[in-house]
Amino acid sequence: MTAHSKATVPADIRHLPAAERSGHIGVVHLGLGAFHRAHQAVYLERFRQHSGDPQWGICSANLRSNHALVDQLRATDGRYHVAEYTDSSRVLVREVGTIEEVLFTGQDDSGIWGRDLDQLLHRLAHPDTRIVTLTVTEKGYFLNPADGALLTEHALIRHDMTHPEQPRTAPGLLVAALAARRAAGVAPFAVLSCDNMPANGERAQGAVVRLAAQTDPELAQWIEQQVAFPSSMVDRIVPAMTAADFERLSSLRLDDPSAVIGEAFAQWVIEDRFPAGRPQWESVGVEMVPDVAPFETMKLRMLNGSHSLLAYLGALHGVETVYDAVCQPGFRALLRHYMGAEAAPTLDVPAGVDLTHYCEDLLQRFANDSLQHRLHQIAMDGSQKLPQRWLYGALEQLAAGRSIRATALGVAAWMRYTRGTDLQGQPFAISDPMAETLQDLHRTHQDGPSLVRAFLALEAVVPPALARQEVFRAAVQQAFQDLETQSLDELLAAFL
Numbered sequence: 001m002t003a004h005s006k007a008t009v010p011a012d013i014r015h016l017p018a019a020e021r022s023g024h025i026g027v028v029h030l031g032l033g034a035f036h037r038a039h040q041a042v043y044l045e046r047f048r049q050h051s052g053d054p055q056w057g058i059c060s061a062n063l064r065s066n067h068a069l070v071d072q073l074r075a076t077d078g079r080y081h082v083a084e085y086t087d088s089s090r091v092l093v094r095e096v097g098t099i100e101e102v103l104f105t106g107q108d109d110s111g112i113w114g115r116d117l118d119q120l121l122h123r124l125a126h127p128d129t130r131i132v133t134l135t136v137t138e139k140g141y142f143l144n145p146a147d148g149a150l151l152t153e154h155a156l157i158r159h160d161m162t163h164p165e166q167p168r169t170a171p172g173l174l175v176a177a178l179a180a181r182r183a184a185g186v187a188p189f190a191v192l193s194c195d196n197m198p199a200n201g202e203r204a205q206g207a208v209v210r211l212a213a214q215t216d217p218e219l220a221q222w223i224e225q226q227v228a229f230p231s232s233m234v235d236r237i238v239p240a241m242t243a244a245d246f247e248r249l250s251s252l253r254l255d256d257p258s259a260v261i262g263e264a265f266a267q268w269v270i271e272d273r274f275p276a277g278r279p280q281w282e283s284v285g286v287e288m289v290p291d292v293a294p295f296e297t298m299k300l301r302m303l304n305g306s307h308s309l310l311a312y313l314g315a316l317h318g319v320e321t322v323y324d325a326v327c328q329p330g331f332r333a334l335l336r337h338y339m340g341a342e343a344a345p346t347l348d349v350p351a352g353v354d355l356t357h358y359c360e361d362l363l364q365r366f367a368n369d370s371l372q373h374r375l376h377q378i379a380m381d382g383s384q385k386l387p388q389r390w391l392y393g394a395l396e397q398l399a400a401g402r403s404i405r406a407t408a409l410g411v412a413a414w415m416r417y418t419r420g421t422d423l424q425g426q427p428f429a430i431s432d433p434m435a436e437t438l439q440d441l442h443r444t445h446q447d448g449p450s451l452v453r454a455f456l457a458l459e460a461v462v463p464p465a466l467a468r469q470e471v472f473r474a475a476v477q478q479a480f481q482d483l484e485t486q487s488l489d490e491l492l493a494a495f496l
């Protein structure tokens with residue numbers, strides 16, 4: 001059963017129109033994807049409606065893919081809809097109008113880069129721009145996933161080192177914009193990463209400062225001292241749109257090619273460090289806190305760690321969506337074990353949070369029958385996701401002599417997944433910046449134990465302190481073998 005096979009027109013449909021355009025831009029966003037449209041833009045829409053404060057319109061840019069979306073949004077003056085589903089019986093259809101300008105600086109169909117680059121650099125350097133938000137995915141920071149070192153050998157980073165005035169990456173754009181502001185005596189904007197990375201503010205700062213240091217050490221020092229990079233924890237499940245999703249929206253009489261579907265739940269916890277000012281986000285439910293780390297780690301290990309478990313194990317067994325997986329008692333038992341016994345004990349619990357409730361709430365959110373969250377989507381970019389979701393937690397579990405059973409199964413399933421075929425032999429494409437390296441390992445290591453060793457030796461992904469642990473290696477190796485010899489029911493029965 002998939003979620004859409006149950007989809008009916010909800011009994012409870014509410015519509016909310018957008019606020020008037022203000023013509024003011026105070027925020028530049030890099031990474032105009034599904035999540036930005038359903039999270040940061042929605043919070044600013046709600047803030048504008050609530051406060052009437054016109055200052056915080058958004059200029060949103062795509063640096064890499066999807067100029068079709070940019071063109072679509074230009075045609076509607078930036079307006080689009082977000083369908084927020086509680087479940088299949090209840091939806092809020094919200095029109096969003098806070099995106100006042102849309103730009104594209106990537107490579108177009110004819111191979112030409114930087115269509116709107118001058119305009120984006122101008123917008124970033126403008127004194128009215130006080131915050132730059134980012135959702136460029138983990139790989140968009142060009143950092144080594146395990147330790148956060150800048151990938152100075154990456155072709156695009158090399159390009160930005162040699163052509164700093166024509167940047168192609170998010171860190172390159174931020175360096176160019178901050179250099180322009182410094183030269184013009186304009187105070188810097190704050191950089192707010194909204195990607196699922198640990199200490200995402202610090203990681204964003206690391207990328208920008210290290211890139212600047214390659215060409216202009218003084219600028220790098222100025223950025224380090226003058227620019228705020230607050231961290232944030234972002235949460236709302238917003239799957240990539242499918243043809244079935246657009247059909248579903250049509251049945252609500254909503255024909256908007258830029259629309260997105262997400263869950264009704266949303267959370268945003270932000271480190272309160274905005275020297276140039278910020279919207280009164282707390283008036284629309286954003287939690288402004290001095291330290292985001294406990295929220296971030298909790299969300300990455302509990303929610304995202306569970307997602308990745310479902311993704312690799314489920315996709316290998318032909319399960320299509322998160323909903324399809326959590327309908328099975330075995331997967332729910334696996335997640336309860338993983339969250340309760342392997343993730344929760346590693347957490348510094350944020351004030352006011354009960355982890356047992358958090359776990360049950362997550363299971364309920366995953367069981368939202370209106371979301372088509374494909375496991376192959378979550379499985380993308382595993383090399384960038386594993387350290388923060390599982391591997392740092394596993395180190396802590398091992399140090400305390402606690403269980404890593406589910407984590408080892410997840411890691412083994414990730415390794416097997418990157419072969420590019422499921423357990424029935426069905427092929428699929430691997431989308432990961434390290435795909436070539438991973439697939440080379442599959443070609444050169446034919447037997448399980450040597451493949452597992454080779455994967456664990458990937459220092460870019462696996463912290464060496466973890467790779468050295470024999471207990472971990474043995475558990476992953478056993479799980480890798482179990483994947484080939486046991487049925488899904490048998491694997492999951494161990495957690496029931």
Ligand code: NAI
Nearest residue numbers: 031032033034035064065135136137140195196236237238
């Ligand atoms: P998406 O696929 O709709 O959009 C991805 C965006 O990232 C696009 O704007 C794309 O151009 C940009 N991008 C990808 N690689 C890039 C690169 N190397 N350099 C510059 N830009 C690059 O994905 P979506 O759903 O918007 O998610 C984006 C990120 O948002 C996720 O990776 C995650 O970190 C964060 N996020 C997503 C959530 C979701 O449920 N979709 C929830 C919480 C966080």
Ligand code: CS2
Nearest residue numbers: 234235236237304307377378
């Ligand atoms: C997912 C997340 O794609 C993934 O890897 O785990 O994007 C997840 O949906 C969000 O973080 C929920 O806030």
